[in-house]
Amino acid sequence: MACPAVVLSAELQFSQGSRAICFTRRSMEILQQVGVADRMTAGGLPWRFGNSFYRGQRVFRMEAPHDDDDRFFPIINVQQQFLEEYLYDACQAQPLIDFRWGNKLTQLEQKDGHALLESITPEGPLCARERLGGGR
Numbered sequence: 001m002a003c004p005a006v007v008l009s010a011e012l013q014f015s016q017g018s019r020a021i022c023f024t025r026r027s028m029e030i031l032q033q034v035g036v037a038d039r040m041t042a043g044g045l046p047w048r049f050g051n052s053f054y055r056g057q058r059v060f061r062m063e064a065p066h067d068d069d070d071r072f073f074p075i076i077n078v079q080q081q082f083l084e085e086y087l088y089d090a091c092q093a094q095p096l097i098d099f100r101w102g103n104k105l106t107q108l109e110q111k112d113g114h115a116l117l118e119s120i121t122p123e124g125p126l127c128a129r130e131r132l133g134g135g136r
């Protein structure tokens, strides 16, 4: 059974600058389950060979195994902020997900069947009680 979820992000926007850029086949399989793999492959650069050069000479070569039946390349390059945008759009398409930018969690206390949260929001401090394990 799908449960409602509230996602809090202290940030006000997608990450500035890229951290992750190489996503593995396994990451893509997981991203496919949440419906963003097509957008990743549409804009990404897939690869399976890597070479390192020192003073013009190749000193290392990596070859990642790839089979014709594999759904995805061993690695695909996409800057992290694009992936964040694709995941955010997927959240927006889900009525059960309430995504809140600019909400910094300052305290979390797990109780029996619920949790007490405190966060700093753009409107000021908020104290909320959320039920655990689904349902509102």
Ligand SMILES: Cc1cc2nc3c(=O)[nH]c(=O)nc-3n(C[C@H](O)[C@H](O)[C@H](O)COP(=O)(O)OP(=O)(O)OC[C@H]3O[C@@H](n4cnc5c(N)ncnc54)[C@H](O)[C@@H]3O)c2cc1C
Residues within 6 Å of the ligand: 008, 009, 010, 011, 019, 020, 021, 022, 023, 024, 027, 080, 103, 104, 105, 106
């Ligand atoms: C230099 C570098 C290179 C990397 N390269 C790769 C790569 O090539 N491939 C790869 O797969 N992975 C790579 N990674 C790892 C990848 O970036 C992380 O695995 C990924 O970002 C983790 O995602 P996350 O959503 O768990 O955490 P994050 O992306 O760190 O997101 C956590 C979010 O929570 C927010 N937050 C923090 N505290 C609070 C709070 N109290 N209240 C509300 N929000 C809060 C933060 O602002 C942030 O937006 C790299 C990481 C680094 C640092």
